[in-house]
Amino acid sequence: MKRNIPLLITAFSGLVLILAYFIPMTQSWGEVAAIWFDILASIAFILGGGNLIKLHARKMALRQAGWAYSAITLLAFALTLFIGLSKIGVSPNLQFPDMAWSGHYRESGAPFWWIYEYAFKPLTATTFSMLAFYIASAAFRAFRAKNLEAILLLGTAFIILLGRTFAGIILTSWLPDSLAGLRIENLTVEIMRVVNTAGSRAIMIGIALGVASTSLKVLLGVDRSYLGSGEE
Amino acid sequence: MYTFLKNLDRRWIFLLMFLAVAIPILFELQFPEHPTGLAQAVFDEIEALQPGDPVLLAFDYDPASEGELGPMATTFTYHCAKKGLKMYFMALWPVGAQMIDDNIAKVIKADFPELEYGKDYVNLGYKSGYEGVIKVIVTNLRGLYTTDSYGTSIDSIPMMEGVTDIRQMKLLVNVSAGYPGTTEWVQYAITPFSKDLRMVAGCTGITAPLLYPYIPNQLPGLLGAIKGAAEYEQLVMDAYGGEKVDQKYMKARQRMGPQLIAHLLIIGLIIVANILFFMEKRKGVVR
Numbered sequence: 001m002k003r004n005i006p007l008l009i010t011a012f013s014g015l016v017l018i019l020a021y022f023i024p025m026t027q028s029w030g031e032v033a034a035i036w037f038d039i040l041a042s043i044a045f046i047l048g049g050g051n052l053i054k055l056h057a058r059k060m061a062l063r064q065a066g067w068a069y070s071a072i073t074l075l076a077f078a079l080t081l082f083i084g085l086s087k088i089g090v091s092p093n094l095q096f097p098d099m100a101w102s103g104h105y106r107e108s109g110a111p112f113w114w115i116y117e118y119a120f121k122p123l124t125a126t127t128f129s130m131l132a133f134y135i136a137s138a139a140f141r142a143f144r145a146k147n148l149e150a151i152l153l154l155g156t157a158f159i160i161l162l163g164r165t166f167a168g169i170i171l172t173s174w175l176p177d178s179l180a181g182l183r184i185e186n187l188t189v190e191i192m193r194v195v196n197t198a199g200s201r202a203i204m205i206g207i208a209l210g211v212a213s214t215s216l217k218v219l220l221g222v223d224r225s226y227l228g229s230g231e232e
Numbered sequence: 233m234y235t236f237l238k239n240l241d242r243r244w245i246f247l248l249m250f251l252a253v254a255i256p257i258l259f260e261l262q263f264p265e266h267p268t269g270l271a272q273a274v275f276d277e278i279e280a281l282q283p284g285d286p287v288l289l290a291f292d293y294d295p296a297s298e299g300e301l302g303p304m305a306t307t308f309t310y311h312c313a314k315k316g317l318k319m320y321f322m323a324l325w326p327v328g329a330q331m332i333d334d335n336i337a338k339v340i341k342a343d344f345p346e347l348e349y350g351k352d353y354v355n356l357g358y359k360s361g362y363e364g365v366i367k368v369i370v371t372n373l374r375g376l377y378t379t380d381s382y383g384t385s386i387d388s389i390p391m392m393e394g395v396t397d398i399r400q401m402k403l404l405v406n407v408s409a410g411y412p413g414t415t416e417w418v419q420y421a422i423t424p425f426s427k428d429l430r431m432v433a434g435c436t437g438i439t440a441p442l443l444y445p446y447i448p449n450q451l452p453g454l455l456g457a458i459k460g461a462a463e464y465e466q467l468v469m470d471a472y473g474g475e476k477v478d479q480k481y482m483k484a485r486q487r488m489g490p491q492l493i494a495h496l497l498i499i500g501l502i503i504v505a506n507i508l509f510f511m512e513k514r515k516g517v518v519r
Contacts, residue, residue: 021424027371034368035375038361045360093383104382106333116330121295128296132494136249137242140501144509154502161499164437164459165492166263189268192456197444204445 007221013037014219052077083111156191163188237508245501252493261489262482264466271463274432274453275311275471277403283316285402286395290417291335293409294327297436303484304434304461305331305407307468309339310481312405314472318391319353320401321381324365324412329358329381338480350389357381363416370421370429373397404431414443414451422450434460462488 013033020030056070082088089110090103105112145151162168168184175183181190217223255261267275281287289308293301312319319340321332332355340347347353356377359365368376373396379385386392398404404421408414414433422431430452435443437457447454455464461484469477 031368031372031375034361034364037364038359038368038376041361041364102383106330108337116327120327121298124294124296125298129299132253133246133249136494136498136501137245139498140240140245140505141242143502143505145506146509154506157502158499161495164457165488165495167492167496169266185266185268192441192444193447196441197447200442201445204442 003224003227006227007224010226011219011221014215049077049081080112080115083115088112156195159184159187159191234508234511237504238512248497248501249494252497253490256489256493257486259489260486261493262485263488263492265462265485265488267463267467268460270447270454270456271460271467272453273448274434274455274464275467277430277432277453278308278311278315278317278405279471281315281317281402284318286318286320286391286400287312288320288322288398288401288404289332290322290324290404290406290408291328291331292324292413293331293407293436294325295330297409298331299487300436300458301407301409301434301461302331302334303458303487304455304464305335306339306480306483307461307465308405308407308434309335310343311468311472313340313344313347313353314468317402320356320391320395321354322356323358324362324416325409326358326360329355332357332381343478350384351391354386354389354391355381356386362412363420366412366416366420369398370425371397371399399425399428401429404429406431406433408433408435408439410436410439413439414446415439418443418446418450422446426450434464458484458487458491 013036016026016029016033019026020028020033053074056074059070060067060074084105087101087103087105087110090101090105090107090112092099093102093104096102103110106116107113143154143157145154159168162171163184168188172183172185180186214223218226278287289312291305293305309319321336323329323332325331336353336355340353349355357380359376361368361376365376374386377386380389394400398421404417406414406417408417414435417431417433422429426449431450432453432455433443433451434455435457437459440454440456440460443451443454455461465481465484469481473481
């Protein structure tokens with residue numbers, strides 16, 4: 001039962017979505033299935049939150065390595081959730097001044113806004129910015145012209161790196177118009193338009209075939225890995 | 233020198249990268265932009281619209297990629313406001329709603345105070361469901377959206393009157409940092425309804441190569457990373473900016489300075505590393 005009902009729901013929903021795509025009169029069925037999916041996606045946030053609490057609480061209870069980070073994560077999660085849900089510091093909506101909770105949780109100046117503006121925003125931006133440092137370090141340590149493939153990759157990388165800046169224009173602006181195609185900025189466009197597009201299309205077609213085949217297996221109940229192992 | 237470079241501590245590289253980014257920012261190093269065909273195509277698509285035409289602006293990114301995508305979102309909003317288009321904002325990323333708030337405050341409320349919420353622009357906010365949201369709103373917007381981002385019923389919003397699905401939009405503008413984003417909009421909105429919908433997009437540098445296969449049929453124009461944003465910014469400001477352009481509409485071009493120096497640094501580091509590699513190879517240290 002625990003496995004058969006999810007299998008039936010999956011097969012039925014998948015079938016409805018396929019029918020809705022090919023038969024216009026069943027389009028509204030597809031819409032209903034998709035709306036249900038969107039509602040379930042919202043509920044997944046609750047499951048995600050529950051899972052986060054479970055994992056980090058276990059880590060803290062067992063005093064595993066880095067348990068202090070888990071404590072910070074849980075504290076931040078609880079604080080943000082509480083402030084957001086209780087709409088602390090949010091003024092009531094002008095249309096409903098008597099209703100304390102009618103204001104919007106993202107209201108400028110409210111504590112939730114403060115958390116977003118002065119904690120979440122700088123922290124995520126900083127984490128992403130770190131990439132520049134690690135990319136530079138990795139490029140120095142790993143990018144070697146060891147063979148023909150590596151040399152081609154290196155040459156392409158140089159053209160793209162230069163072509164995405166003003167340096168590309170300065171370096172080859174002296175080339176006559178008859179050789180304009182060899183200017184770095186134009187080479188960059190051609191590499192992206194021809195070489196990259198050809199490679200990407202091949203990968204996309206491969207992925208699409210794989211997705212179609214896997215989806216069919218899921219719909220027919222052959223692939224049941226998405227249901228988990230069944231063990232707690 | 234050889235030994236120093238061979239055993240170079242990565243903290244030296246971090247310091248060099250810090251200087252490569254910080255110095256151009258401090259000295260406001262800026263270069264002229266020469267728009268490429270894709271940026272021109274994005275500009276032309278919006279230019280071809282008439283005042284009052286509805287445009288869907290889907291801002292699918294978060295603060296992590298704000299540095300790369302924020303300037304293009306700002307310029308898109310400015311361009312649409314200048315053209316007098318009706319702007320419908322929405323997001324498939326949870327923090328996308330805040331990105332929309334930022335742009336409304338920074339561009340519309342600050343520079344276009346005559347535009348009225350609900351009549352000239354509306355913020356539909358974030359909806360969970362990834363591509364599932366696109367799949368629904370492309371044929372039935374009201375099936376998912378009953379209120380705007382602030383909880384106001386969409387039936388009481390004047391510009392939502394008669395809007396039943398997003399195929400009524402004259403153009404779809406997407407700013408995307410990944411999944412869900414431009415790929416999903418192309419696959420679930422543009423491809424099945426290519427006769428009804430047109431779309432232009434701006435994306436991060438890492439996702440741009442994956443979107444080239446959709447050009448030009450499904451995606452007539454694409455702004456790739458900060459370079460694409462700078463080109464588009466130049467085009468919009470040349471057309472509408474006047475003589476004195478506000479600093480907030482120069483962000484993409486300002487960020488091209490640090491990008492130039494950082495790219496040159498990376499190229500320099502790779503060259504130095506390869507010189508060391510070939511020296512070692514000659515000595516027989518590596519094969």
